[in-house]
Amino acid sequence: MRETKGYLDMELLRFTTAGSVDDGKSTLIGRLLYDSKAIFEDQMELLEETSNQRGEEGVNLALLTDGLRAEREQGITIDVAYRYFATPKRKFIIADTPGHIQYTRNMVTGASTANLALLLVDARHGVIEQTKRHAFIASLLQIPHIAVCINKMDLVGHSQKAFEKIKSEFEGFASKLEIKDVHFIPISALNGDNVVDRSKNMNWYEGSTLMHLLENIHIGSDQNHVDCRFPIQYVVRPQSPEFPDYRGYAGRIEGGVFKPGDQVTVLPSGFISKIKSIDTFNGEVTEAFSPMSVCITLEDNIDISRGDMLVRENNKPTVEQDIDVMICWMNEKKMIVGGKYTVRHTSQTARCIIKEVKYKMDINSLHRNEEDREIGLNDIGRITIRTTKPLFFDSYTRNRNTGSIVLVDEATNETVAAGMII
Amino acid sequence: MSSYNLTHLKELESEAIFILREVAAQFEKPVMLFSGGKDSIIMFHLARKAFHPGKIPFPLMHVDTGHNFPETIEFRDKLMVETGETLIVKYVKDSIDKGTAVEETGINASRNGLQTVTLLEGLEEGKYDCAMGGARRDEEKARAKERFFSHRDEFGQWDPKNQRPELWNLFNGRKKMGEHFRIFPISNWTEMDVWQYILQENIELPSLYFSHKREVINRDGVLLGKCDYIALKDTEKWEERTIRCRTIGDMTCTGVAESDADTLEKIIEEVATTRFTERGGRADDKRSEAAMEDRKKEGYF
Numbered sequence: 001m002r003e004t005k006g007y008l009d010m011e012l013l014r015f016t017t018a019g020s021v022d023d024g025k026s027t028l029i030g031r032l033l034y035d036s037k038a039i040f041e042d043q044m045e046l047l048e049e050t051s052n053q054r055g056e057e058g059v060n061l062a063l064l065t066d067g068l069r070a071e072r073e074q075g076i077t078i079d080v081a082y083r084y085f086a087t088p089k090r091k092f093i094i095a096d097t098p099g100h101i102q103y104t105r106n107m108v109t110g111a112s113t114a115n116l117a118l119l120l121v122d123a124r125h126g127v128i129e130q131t132k133r134h135a136f137i138a139s140l141l142q143i144p145h146i147a148v149c150i151n152k153m154d155l156v157g158h159s160q161k162a163f164e165k166i167k168s169e170f171e172g173f174a175s176k177l178e179i180k181d182v183h184f185i186p187i188s189a190l191n192g193d194n195v196v197d198r199s200k201n202m203n204w205y206e207g208s209t210l211m212h213l214l215e216n217i218h219i220g221s222d223q224n225h226v227d228c229r230f231p232i233q234y235v236v237r238p239q240s241p242e243f244p245d246y247r248g249y250a251g252r253i254e255g256g257v258f259k260p261g262d263q264v265t266v267l268p269s270g271f272i273s274k275i276k277s278i279d280t281f282n283g284e285v286t287e288a289f290s291p292m293s294v295c296i297t298l299e300d301n302i303d304i305s306r307g308d309m310l311v312r313e314n315n316k317p318t319v320e321q322d323i324d325v326m327i328c329w330m331n332e333k334k335m336i337v338g339g340k341y342t343v344r345h346t347s348q349t350a351r352c353i354i355k356e357v358k359y360k361m362d363i364n365s366l367h368r369n370e371e372d373r374e375i376g377l378n379d380i381g382r383i384t385i386r387t388t389k390p391l392f393f394d395s396y397t398r399n400r401n402t403g404s405i406v407l408v409d410e411a412t413n414e415t416v417a418a419g420m421i422i
Numbered sequence: 423m424s425s426y427n428l429t430h431l432k433e434l435e436s437e438a439i440f441i442l443r444e445v446a447a448q449f450e451k452p453v454m455l456f457s458g459g460k461d462s463i464i465m466f467h468l469a470r471k472a473f474h475p476g477k478i479p480f481p482l483m484h485v486d487t488g489h490n491f492p493e494t495i496e497f498r499d500k501l502m503v504e505t506g507e508t509l510i511v512k513y514v515k516d517s518i519d520k521g522t523a524v525e526e527t528g529i530n531a532s533r534n535g536l537q538t539v540t541l542l543e544g545l546e547e548g549k550y551d552c553a554m555g556g557a558r559r560d561e562e563k564a565r566a567k568e569r570f571f572s573h574r575d576e577f578g579q580w581d582p583k584n585q586r587p588e589l590w591n592l593f594n595g596r597k598k599m600g601e602h603f604r605i606f607p608i609s610n611w612t613e614m615d616v617w618q619y620i621l622q623e624n625i626e627l628p629s630l631y632f633s634h635k636r637e638v639i640n641r642d643g644v645l646l647g648k649c650d651y652i653a654l655k656d657t658e659k660w661e662e663r664t665i666r667c668r669t670i671g672d673m674t675c676t677g678v679a680e681s682d683a684d685t686l687e688k689i690i691e692e693v694a695t696t697r698f699t700e701r702g703g704r705a706d707d708k709r710s711e712a713a714m715e716d717r718k719k720e721g722y723f
């Protein structure tokens with residue numbers, strides 16, 4: 001099933017795994033690759049050898065993504081592994097993430113760029129706190145599609161009742177979340193039931209296999225093509241004999257569609273100009289949309305630098321210094337209210353102060369806890385920050401690219417939080 | 423596909439260009455590692471695209487073991503003349519002469535591991551705060567775990583259990599004095615993507631990648647090309663075969679593959695049907711189960 005013809009115009013689907021430790025995420029990815037014949041013979045030999053040495057029965061497919069020494073020693077996933085495969089229909093980028101609560105930040109890393117999440121649930125245990133945490137994170141990150149894979153069906157006698165019970169349990173919880181598109185699939189990652197091939201043990205299930213879903217789910221509308229946003233990343237000034245006066249603004253379109261001749265407004269200065277050309281190495285283009293990387297030249301010679309943004313006069317982002325954010329805290333050092341952090345947003349870097357914590361989320365009940373507002377490792381909460389200069393942003397729900405921030409600790413330089421602007 | 427969808431190759435290209443520009447904006451003195459292999463050549467091509475019509479705002483650096491295929495060096499030098507970009511060459515031999523690196527001995531002696539020493543010396547000497555590499559996550563299981571922006575301590579070491587979170591496309595290149603970053607703009611490309619892109623963009627490659635006749639030996643299932651750096655065992659002798667390289671590294675450890683693929687189209691056909699990974703023929707990865715992870719921890723690419 002590996003790629004051959006038609007490869008030059010295939011679509012890309014990025015998906016991530018989620019769910020509690022040992023629910024079978026890595027095994028599922030191994031199974032998916034194995035059954036779609038995307039594992040090479042030498043990789044397979046190594047897997048067999050390693051599984052043998054470890055005294056395991058058969059081949060442990062989880063070893064395909066659990067590639068670090070420490071992961072193999074402990075039998076768990078610690079950090080995201082990226083895997084790739086293609087079918088004649090699509091090319092896939094998989095992020096296999098850890099389920100252990102200690103490594104939630106790595107789960108968030110893998111999930112932040114995904115169009116779809118495979119949320120695994122152990123059929124014996126049902127929806128547990130970590131399932132809820134990951135479902136909540138997936139909804140916060142606005143992953144458009146979620147496939148709830150109820151796994152280890154072999155251990156519950158492939159029972160429809162067990163499946164239906166977990167399905168309604170999850171639906172009860174998910175009704176409080178913003179998840180647009182949910183699918184439920186009963187699987188056995190270990191034996192391959194309903195992964196690539198339809199299960200012979202669960203005739204009661206009439207939905208599609210996981211692979212069928214991955215190949216056919218509609219992903220065309222996941223980008224914002226409405227609000228024009230072009231953050232300047234880098235100014236190209238060759239100052240060469242061939243291009244003595246060229247001044248181009250390099251960056252990636254983060255929303256909307258830009259065309260030569262369009263009138264644009266520069267933030268923060270407010271100057272108005274017209275797009276002269278949209279350049280690429282292969283020549284000028286007649287339109288540019290998200291996520292294209294291009295270089296834009298303007299009719300007027302105005303002072304523009306990294307961090308500025310080109311937008312439309314009648315469709316501007318919010319320009320503000322006081323910003324409400326949902327935050328996932330990812331560092332052992334607790335968040336300090338009144339503390340100062342560096343904030344990264346589009347191509348901007350600013351400093352900010354944490355003004356207040358509005359509430360902390362109770363993951364189990366989805367209640368807003370307004371008593372305990374201390375935000376530490378793996379906590380999620382709503383906060384207000386004040387930045388040293390205005391940021392140009394949209395709400396995360398409207399545009400993932402212009403609605404996301406990260407906070408950086410100024411002493412250690414570590415990335416300590418992921419934020420979604422409300 | 424709707425009119426506002428990019429093909430996956432265009433999307434990967436855009437992602438790599440975005441990262442290259444981010445590097446130029448966030449770092450004071452970046453350098454791009456260049457080995458003369460297809461991944462380096464692609465990365466170089468992407469860098470030209472990213473800063474067009476300007477020049478690439480950083481130099482390239484080749485860590486030269488002295489054990490390269492002559493075709494690689496010829497190609498490298500020609501490419502630099504044609505494009506007018508700047509290449510710095512650092513020689514492993516200089517580190518050996520200085521005594522900071524010690525030549526391996528024995529039948530399987532290789533300078534592959536010594537590259538790390540010369541690389542770290544080169545970075546320190548040039549005061550580079552960031553080195554870009556053409557490594558891809560699909561090549562090897564330790565690489566599958568690495569971030570685009572991979573932080574290194576003052577000894578150049580990677581700590582795989584404690585990587586910084588990397589969210590969306592908000593890259594954090596902040597570091598303390600003496601620390602640096604390794605950055606991998608084509609992390610998300612597969613071998614197939616690389617070949618398809620070479621075809622789409624009509625990128626020139628060293629002749630080694632295409633089928634040709636060459637004298638080789640078969641050592642433990644790996645075919646090695648004839649050169650002065652390989653000492654033969656009594657039982658071994660050079661024989662001519664029709665081969666091509668899937669990856670290009672040192673002649674002492676890069677296995678070549680028997681193949682008739684002499685055009686890009688045929689290579690793509692071959693890559694699509696092969697049952698073996700690209701690095702399966704690299705003796706340097708075969709030294710132990712976690713060979714790559716261990717080398718990376720010490721500061722390898």
Ligand SMILES: Nc1nc2c(ncn2[C@@H]2O[C@H](COP(=O)(O)OP(=O)(O)OP(=O)(O)O)[C@@H](O)[C@H]2O)c(=O)[nH]1
Nearest residue numbers: 021022023024025026027076077099152188189190
């Ligand atoms: N019986 C049965 N066992 C399974 C199934 N799927 C996974 N397992 C077993 O469950 C254990 C954990 O599997 P992993 O794939 O490592 O779990 P994980 O979700 O990746 O765990 P973390 O990454 O550490 O969160 C292994 O022993 C698997 O063999 C299944 O469908 N049936």
Ligand SMILES: [Mg+2]
Nearest residue numbers: 025026076077
């Ligand atoms: Mg796992």
